[in-house]
Every structure is written in C-alpha cells, then in structure tokens.
Amino acid sequence: MSHIGKELARIGHSAVLIADRRVQEICGDVIQQSASAEGVDLTVIPFAGEITYEEIARIVDEIGNSKPEIIISAGGGKTIDTGKIVARDTGAAFVSVPTVASNDSPTSHIAVIYDKDHKLVGVEENNGNPELVLVDTDIIIKAPIELLSAGVGDALVKAFEVEQCISAGGKNVFGATSPLTALALARACYDTVREHMIVAYRAHATGETNESFEALVEACVLMSGLAFESGGLSVSHGMTRGLSAIPGVASALHGHQVAYGLLVQLELEERDxxxxxxxRAFYRDAKLPLKLSHLGADQITESIIQTIATVSAEASHMKKFNREICARDIAEAIARIEAA
Structure with a gap:
C-alpha cells in the first residue's frame, strides 16, 4: 500500500479516493501520504455504504466540475463497484484497492447496482478494466473469514459457468465468443482454490500470510475476474436475481449467493x-452455504422457492446453459438441495 503513490503518478496527478470511514481508518493515511510524496493531489469522498444509483450520483455531484484524472476505490465490492461508475461518469481512470478478497470486483469492469434494501436492480459497465489493482495481503488477512469465504465461493463457480457458457455457445461480458484461454484460466482458478483453501484459512487464523494465502487471494481477486469476463457466466450468477428478491437472503454476501447458485447449477447438470x-464436503470446510437458511432465509416455503426460481429464470445468464431451463427446473433443483 505504501507504494501506491508511484503507481498513481504513472496514471495522473489528481485523484479522488472513495472509501467508507472504516477503510479510511485502515489505509487512508497511507494512501494520502504515498500520493503526496509523488505529487498526486488527493481528495477523499466518504462512501455511504451501499452501491445505489443515488450514491453514485451523489459522489459525481460532489466531484462537480473539478474532474480528477483518477478515481480510487478502497474497500469491498460495493465501494469498488461504485467507483467504477463514478470513474465512467467523470471520464477518469479507475484504480481499485481491495481491503478484502470477498469477490473479483476489483479486477472487472462490471458493477452490480442495488437499491437501499440490497435488491439487485441493474448491472452497469465502466469504459474499461481498472488501470491498477493494488492488493496488500497484509491488510486483506485482517478481514473476517466470512469475507474470504465469500471470495472462495465467487472464485469456485467460474470453472463451471465458463464450461456451460462455452457449451451453450454463449457470449462473454464483451459480447464475444468465449476463448479457450478463459476456460483454462477458470479451471486453474478452481484448482488453486481447491488446493490452497485449507492452508490459507489456517494462515488467516494466525494473522500471518503464507504462500497458500497469497495464492488464494490471487485466485479470488484476479483469476476469477479475468475468467468470468472473458469466459462468461451461467446459472450460478443467474441465481442472484432470485436470491436477492428474498428478505434475509438478499443481504447475504455475493460470493455466498453464487456458491448456493452453483449447487443449483450442479443439480441441473445432473452431477452424480x-x-x-x-x-458439499468442500463447502463445509470453506464455510460456504449449503442451504437457504445459511444465506439468511427465516423460513423455506414453496412460495419462497417459487419466487427465487421465477425471478432467476428471467436472468440472461440462464440462457448460457447446454439445455433450456425454466422456473420449474430451478424450483425442483432448489427443493433437492434443501432436502439433501
């Protein structure tokens, strides 16, 4: 983190840092001092805590006519995704500084927008990927294990989704055919997560990074992001539409939602x-959700399952599957998961 000023100076000499109060306490001073040492003028705008169209508009309005060359987002996925669209709307370069490894948002150009109740309402795109992704694992290892497990969930699903997208002849997020390179990267991401998760979690418990922790963070932040943008998504991410429509479940971390979505996808694939x-054994070790109750659902009724299935079935990612699937297929898959 102390080297960020040198990296920023390669991009521009005026910047806005978007970060919530907690993240400012963690790394705000270091970023400010490093930027100042390299002649980068830095202004801080606090992040309110939820990525909404209103919050994006508020920050853009606060920036006003004094357009910075760089927008820096430091924090988790919500802050980082907010910064992407602020950068797009102000014409600035974008820099992401994740303080957690809870998803691959730091690498991608996609931003998922929610309302104030954390219901998914839109997906937006920055003009390009970040100019810089700066990861300091000495900071990331201090974040709660729940956040790291969400990153594991988000990374784990990509191999299965890219495989399905390619099998179905689907398009990646750029509207292009998914290259085999993306599939190779997605599979390497999966292998890295499976190989290093347990030892990385042990490192997290001690607070001291090791090679496995470094590898796991790379998989969660970099490999996962490159794989999904180039390779495409499928059922696992399509399920977030329906899951975010259910109170309790809507507030679950993105990586935990898509991990549950993977269970649905695997049921639809008729895995043995x-x-x-x-x-399921890996999920238990990785602290990933196996039931809707693990995502925060107070009760599981046929009505709730049907709502999840109906809303999810409308997601565009659901078409990137090797056969046509409908709400009934999804509901039956959820019922099997809940009964397991």
Whole structure:
C-alpha cells in the first residue's frame, strides 16, 4: 500500500479516493501520504455504504466540475463497484484497492447496482478494466473469514459457468465468443482454490500470510475476474436475481449467493452423488452455504422457492446453459438441495 503513490503518478496527478470511514481508518493515511510524496493531489469522498444509483450520483455531484484524472476505490465490492461508475461518469481512470478478497470486483469492469434494501436492480459497465489493482495481503488477512469465504465461493463457480457458457455457445461480458484461454484460466482458478483453501484459512487464523494465502487471494481477486469476463457466466450468477428478491437472503454476501447458485447449477447438470458429496464436503470446510437458511432465509416455503426460481429464470445468464431451463427446473433443483 505504501507504494501506491508511484503507481498513481504513472496514471495522473489528481485523484479522488472513495472509501467508507472504516477503510479510511485502515489505509487512508497511507494512501494520502504515498500520493503526496509523488505529487498526486488527493481528495477523499466518504462512501455511504451501499452501491445505489443515488450514491453514485451523489459522489459525481460532489466531484462537480473539478474532474480528477483518477478515481480510487478502497474497500469491498460495493465501494469498488461504485467507483467504477463514478470513474465512467467523470471520464477518469479507475484504480481499485481491495481491503478484502470477498469477490473479483476489483479486477472487472462490471458493477452490480442495488437499491437501499440490497435488491439487485441493474448491472452497469465502466469504459474499461481498472488501470491498477493494488492488493496488500497484509491488510486483506485482517478481514473476517466470512469475507474470504465469500471470495472462495465467487472464485469456485467460474470453472463451471465458463464450461456451460462455452457449451451453450454463449457470449462473454464483451459480447464475444468465449476463448479457450478463459476456460483454462477458470479451471486453474478452481484448482488453486481447491488446493490452497485449507492452508490459507489456517494462515488467516494466525494473522500471518503464507504462500497458500497469497495464492488464494490471487485466485479470488484476479483469476476469477479475468475468467468470468472473458469466459462468461451461467446459472450460478443467474441465481442472484432470485436470491436477492428474498428478505434475509438478499443481504447475504455475493460470493455466498453464487456458491448456493452453483449447487443449483450442479443439480441441473445432473452431477452424480459422489461429485455432489465431494463438493458439499468442500463447502463445509470453506464455510460456504449449503442451504437457504445459511444465506439468511427465516423460513423455506414453496412460495419462497417459487419466487427465487421465477425471478432467476428471467436472468440472461440462464440462457448460457447446454439445455433450456425454466422456473420449474430451478424450483425442483432448489427443493433437492434443501432436502439433501
């Protein structure tokens, strides 16, 4: 983090830092001092805590006519996604500084927008990927394990989604055919997560980074992001539409939502019992959700399952599957998961 000033100076000499109060306490002074040492003029605008169209507009209005060359977002996925669209709307370069490894938002140009109740309402795009992604694992290791487990969930699903997208002849987020390079990267991401998760979690418990922790963070932040943008998404991410429509579940971390979505996808793929047993065992070790109750659902009724299925079935990602699936297919898959 102390080297960020040198990196910023390669991009421009005026910047706005978007960060919530907690993140400002963690790294605000270091960023300010490093930027100042390299002649980068830095202004801080506090982030209110939720990525909404209103919050984006508020920050753009606060910036006003004094357009910075760089927008820096420091924090988690909400802050980072907010910064992407602020950068787009102000014509600035974008720099992401994740303080957690809870998803691959720091690498991508996609921003997922919610309302004040954390219901998904839109997906926006920056003009390009970040000019810089600066990851300091000495900071990330201090974040709660729940956030790291969400990053594991978000990274884990990409191999399965890219495989399905390619199989279905779907398009990636740029509207292009998914290259085999993306599939290779998605599979490497999956292998890295499976190989390093347990030892990385042990490192997290001690507060001291090791090679496995570094590898896991790279998988969660970089490999996962490159894989999904180039390779495409499928059912796992399509499920976030329906899951975010359910009170309690809507506030679950993105990585936990898509991890549950992967269970639905694997049921739709008709994976055998041995495969599902292996995945469920990994979920337990990784602290990932196996039931809707683990995502915060107070009760599981047929009505709730049907709502999730109906809303999810309308997601565009659902078409990137090797056969046509409908709300009934999704509801039946959820019922099997809940009964397991």
């Amino acid at each position: 019992a041995a495969f599902m047993d292996d995945i």
